[in-house]
Amino acid sequence: MAKRMPRDPEKERSILDAAVKQFGTDGFNASTDKIAELAGVSKGSVFRYFENKKKLYVAAVNKAMATLLDVVDLSVWTDSDDLVTMIIRATRYKTELSHQYPSEFALLTRVYAQDNLIPQKVRQQVFKIFTDWQTEVEDTVVTRMIDKMPIRKDLNRDHVKKYMTMVLGTISAEVQQRLEEHPEMKKIEDMGGLIADVKEYLEMAEFGIVASD
Template sequence: MLELNPDIPKDPEKVSRIMASATKIFAEHGYLQAKTADIAKAAEVSKGIVFRYFGDKGHLYLATVTYVIEMLTERADFTVWTDAKDLGDMIERAVRYKIQLQLEYPAEFRLSIQSFGEMNVLPEDIRPAMSDLWQKQTTTSLATLEEPVLDRMKLRPGVDKAVLKKLLNAIGTTVFTEAEGFMKQHPDAKIEDFEPIINEIRAEYEILEHGFEAE
């Protein structure tokens, strides 16, 4: 987890409570509307402790997003992606698994996704670090998850793998936006309730993989 003041002694239990409350409140209200005083109150620490540990609201937000991404990465089972036999199998397994994680960690997923969209409202001194964090995460994800499957595929001559990755990411972003909207409308939904979304994404990737014109 990112630490603004690494030389200042920190109580691990207080840090844990601050991260938990910051994750929830930032996810619910976004960066601009979230209040540091509310985060401190929910964590049962003083506002001064929050500032002593993390400096200011912007650095607290950056530390919280870093914490969330590291936590989700540590708990993810990457074999869901890397053991897939082909692109369609990878997508179906990945979507099903990510939705399951979203149901298990709703605030963490919401914050990780919205942190990218909130880049422009962050303080200017925070934006480069947040951009670097997402750039590193994207590069690592592509190399760790998608590359092994794409390397096993026989791509048609002339297909630019970089363009293909952009298409895959664009479709993936769309489906998780739909999944998040479904969760807001159905807060008690289980993984089985997402089958229509999963089937739709599988169909989209099959069209992408095999084309849509009859031979």
């Protein structure tokens, strides 16, 4: 019986790094030949470390997630004194992270969008990895945020968390788009119009849009 060669951690890491980059760029259709070339290994080595393309893809998603978990600082969200500051700071921080880790963000964005090119079973598996992480982060951030707010006693706290998660997600998406469209806005002092809009959105969420008698 042939003796199995020991795994080389450095080679395995190179394959995963290459897989994150190629899957982030080309989706599940990424060429394993390109992944092997980028990693500086043979295609046979790719499949010796990762039995097939599906398992390589799942491992790449886990790698991308682990990379971001190692560097993300949730205090950017939780230590803000008010919601407006939190949204601006957190969105800018997320944008900076996406520029530092473009391959990881690109891959996870494809996972979030549930790329139809990914086989269904794999798509469900990697989407669960993403949503479990997202739920944990949102729960931490929104729970701490709500703890600072005088929530009405007649409201279901879980419903409030779900509602605020949806509201903050929508506002953050607009903030991110505007920050990307206006890279000259580096400091809070440069964001007067954006901050005013965020405040108005949050006031709508807090007080409603129907005029009182």
